[in-house]
Amino acid sequence: ATLDDSQETGAIPVDRVDAIDVEEEAATTNETISAQSRRGKKKNAANALEARDRRYLSYFIATNRCRREPWDEFFNNKNKLPGLYPRLPGTPCCDNCNPESFQVENIVLTASYPLRAGRARVPSPELRDALTRALDIWRKDVIDRDYPNQSIIVGRHILDDSVIEKIVARAHIIKDTNIFRRVIPWGYGRGRYGEEVVKIVTDTGMLYPDVEEVARQEAIREQAFQRLEIAAEKERLTKLRTVFEACYNAVYEVTTGGTVKKTRGG
Ligand SMILES: [Zn+2]
Known part of the structure; x- marks a missing residue:
């Protein structure tokens, strides 16, 4: 309010x-x-x-x-x-x-790409190391491939260390090149090299699955399975009850005919 x-x-x-x-x-001691x-x-x-x-x-x-x-x-x-000019x-x-x-204007900004990213799990140290290495190798390869026979343009010019750091730190939020528009600003990422880097991040991520995330997904599947089992058991009981009630009513509602006599012999 x-x-x-x-x-x-x-x-x-x-x-x-x-x-x-x-x-x-005041600033906390957290440096x-x-x-x-x-x-x-x-x-x-x-x-x-x-x-x-x-x-x-x-x-x-x-x-x-x-x-x-x-x-x-x-x-x-x-x-x-x-004042010389009093209010009229x-x-x-x-x-x-x-x-x-003094009407307040209601301004809504929309963008076709994410302006901020939600919280994502922190990548494991193994993933961070592997991704840093992979991106470093990639940017060297890019120079050999796209800018050969020169020594002025180097890998850092395509993908700066600071951008690598940001990509590595937030590897789990990188799903497509739109992330390079605002969340992790990177000019080449919006252009010719974005797809390549997204693929590196995705592929490397698959090589280093997030143990906790995998466990979490497993738990979700397990829960879903249990719910399914409970539902199946309920359905079975409901069917049994229907059959039972049908039998019971059939017997109970018999009003005509003679009394059924049963002897020990049948
Ligand atoms: Zn006033």
């Missing part, structure tokens, strides 16, 4: 300004946090002036009331002369006072 919602539905009121100003937790994963995190204000700027910016963003209030307060406007009557004030004049 947005902050607005919580206030309207009577939930615990949230100080909207404080909610924005919550400082991110593997990359620069990228820390992108967008807030740094502490460098000085009092910057802290004031931030406070008012948060106030401006978060307020439910007229946005002129933080503005006027920030610039201390009440001690200044009125009937003209919109701000998005909080006149929300109808």
Whole structure:
């Protein structure tokens, strides 16, 4: 729920300004946090002036009331002369006072290729080693094949070490060349060499099956089989019951004819 919602539905009121100003937790001791994963995190204000700027910016963003209030307060406007061009009557004030004049556009972005990849199992060390080797050999072969008799273009220019690292680290998400558009950006992968590398990743993956994944798939199959067995047993019982009830009713509903007398001899 947005902050607005919580206030309207009577939930615990949230100080909207404080909610924005919550400082991110300090960096953990985990040194593997990359620069990228820390992108967008807030740094502490460098000085009092910057802290004031931030406070008012948060106030401006978060307020439910007229946005002129933080503005006027920030610039201390009440001690200044009125503006030369006062707002004309009937003209919109701000998005909080006149929300109808500030319709929020609903923008949907679609792409024909994945923009992000879901979580995938981490490849085993054996697979990572084998894949790194395979890709290194491949890029050398590409030079011999497509750029022979020269020494300016080398394998790294086709497939950089950093790209190999990314491919190897996320081997299990690589199913087709679309992955090279956004998730693992690689120009040649989108073009002439993508298919070859996808095939290397797939083939190498098959040589080093993921033990845990295989076990998981096995367990899923086992469960499915058990469900099938249970269903079969149920069906058998249902059939038996139907037959039994038919026999029972046939005997029970016999109302005509003489009593069947049975002797020990039959
Ligand atoms: Zn306003």
